[in-house]
Amino acid sequence: MSGLDLRPRVVRSALGEWADDLDDQAALDRYAAAAWSVIAEPGDGVAGAIVGALGRVEALRLVTHDGLLSGVGDPQTLARAQERWRPRIDAGAVSAALRTARANGVHLLVPGDPLWPSAVDDLGVHSPLTLWVRGDPARLGSDRPAVAIVGARAATAYGEHVAIDLGAGLVARGVAVVSGGAYGIDGAAHRAVLRAGGVTMALLAGGADRAYPAGHAGMLGDIAATGVVISEVPCGTAPTRWRFLQRNRLIAALSAATVVVEAGWRSGSLNTAGHASALGRPLGAVPGPVTSAASAGCHRLLREYDAVCVTGVDDVADLIGALPADSPSERASPGESSVDSDSRRVRDALSSRTPRSVTAIARHTGLAEADVAGRLGMLELEGRARRVLDGWLRGG
Template sequence: MTLVDVADVGGAARRMWPLASDAERRALTARAAWTVLAEPGDGVAGALVAAFGAQDALRMVEEGLRPDDVRAAGLPGRSLAPAQARWRPRLDGRLLGKALGDATRAGLSLLTPDDPAWPSQLDDLGAHAPTALWVRGDGSALARLARSVAIVGARAATPYGEHVAAELAAELADRGVAVVSGAAYGIDGAAHRAVLGSGGLTVAMVAGGANVVYPAGHARLLAELSRSGAVASETAPGATPTKWRFLQRNRLIAALSAATVVVEAGARSGTLNTAGHAAALGRPLGAVPGPVTSATSAGCHRLLREYDAQCVTGTADVLELIGEASADAPAPVGGPSAEETRARDALSSRTPRTLDEISRRSGMAAGDVQAALGLLELSGSVRRVADGWLLG
């Protein structure tokens, strides 16, 4: 009897999906089983599910993977034994039954790639994409993240960092941009709370089970997130947050969002891991500068200096990251150079003037005048005519 059969016969799957057909319930149970078996980001599991489907891949694992199966999934033969070894201890129907029972009691839903609400941007992770997501709250919220920004940063944030995170999040929410974060203390919490206060959409990706309250001090925040948005996880209900799961969770935050903004991060902050995932996925990356004396901004300064992150000083910069212009964006810095200004002052709008005359009137060398006129012509400020130059 397979894991799917055990869960169905024991009633856990029927209680979880009472209205589903037998075929639908078996498909969902197989996806749920993979969240129990494999750790987040397991590329071997992802490749098998992509090649054979969740149910057949699960059956192969239960019966014992063969080298032909692994090759058919495009995997190296050496990946077979380690994969079997790490999954074998979890091939237990009781573990799956417990996960389904926890999910039913917590009111969680299971979102799979076959669901219309599945966020397709996660597919950019390839074999490392999650096999399913457990969701506390509105599962359809994840389908509305195409226009979203991840705001992440240090847990031990400064008042400056929390203020900036809240300002950015609230202003983005006012413009209809969703905010994704990780529900941690510090920057994450400030961003989530600001969006909730503005009535916008915010989604938390967590490292443990979606029904697990972590950190404990954010019990109320997580409840509010689940009422107006969603709390989601790729780990099974009841799973404990671990360092590895936090690091893997970060790839989901980066993948879900159109851009990632790091508000504060220490030199060795785990937040830099999220930035790395965003860069690897080709997502725009921004960083907020801070005081050079602040250790909590050292990571942001490193991103600006070494990783081509864009400097973020306000919402207009964030909107630019996702390819949108802000109506209140500041005017471009600078203007005509001194040489261009002098050349333009030497021109008339009615009488064409030659290069020598412009040089004499401006007090500049002919070569400098010619260079300035070329730039002014590109901007449309002046135009060349048969007898010389005129103001545009």
């Protein structure tokens, strides 16, 4: 253990240009936040409790110098925690984390920052002590509602199709999509949002600079360019099984609702659903064939955990309660004609805030551009779509 030197000169050197606009105390506080992300594993409730009680800097001083942490918890629990943290109290590791983050364009967010997502504070002592963000942190701290779409890595074609429909449909309603960057349902949802020009957030179990899985390096780069890639652990950290489970609590906390598209009986997605339920966030599940093992977990959520049955984006809109629901006359009925159905698809692809071109709408709906243009003309006459300089918006 090399220990930590908390003198201003040393702290400023480790922070580099990040310290330029900070006074000594603010620089020390930011350094302490980075140090805690190196020392403690995500979701460490003991670390959360002592930082909450003493502040980042004072808690770090005591832990670094084997100080007594009396009065902030059970003595035996604190002693075991200090034993757990002691091997990681390494100035070199903290400096390396900060240096690697700066080199990779990864930002350090800490509680109290203007762009800190306050929704994660609902996790209490298990709230993150820091967030490492690749991309523009302003997208994380915006007022845009967000919905988590999660599910099995070994997804079926049916599951991926539903994830794509939900992701694109939420973009049309101005909603961000949160997921875990994995293969299967996660990847399908992320890509649908990217294709639709929306904002998506990928929560990683390893460092924000590490593409995991490696096959999603390009997708994660695209997400960072238009949304955010987020991690609780420092850059360079490898993902592990327990970090995936801890990552899931952040997916749930950042989202106004969680929707599980496909999940096996013991899927990790059920862990995310459990966190959402514990936080009091709405929970939805997509039903599948009763013969499909890939949907067994979703059926379990519907049966045992009071999850809402989700069959389309309108059900998700009802879950978060922040979107204008379509009037009953606009909802599809069993006898709806294909023309009416196509008009509904076109209108669902429209945003009330972001203009969309005929080409973008055609790509989203799967209709020919000529058919989209015709439906838009009819919707305009009905007052349900309106033409603007850069494309089309949803009408009243």
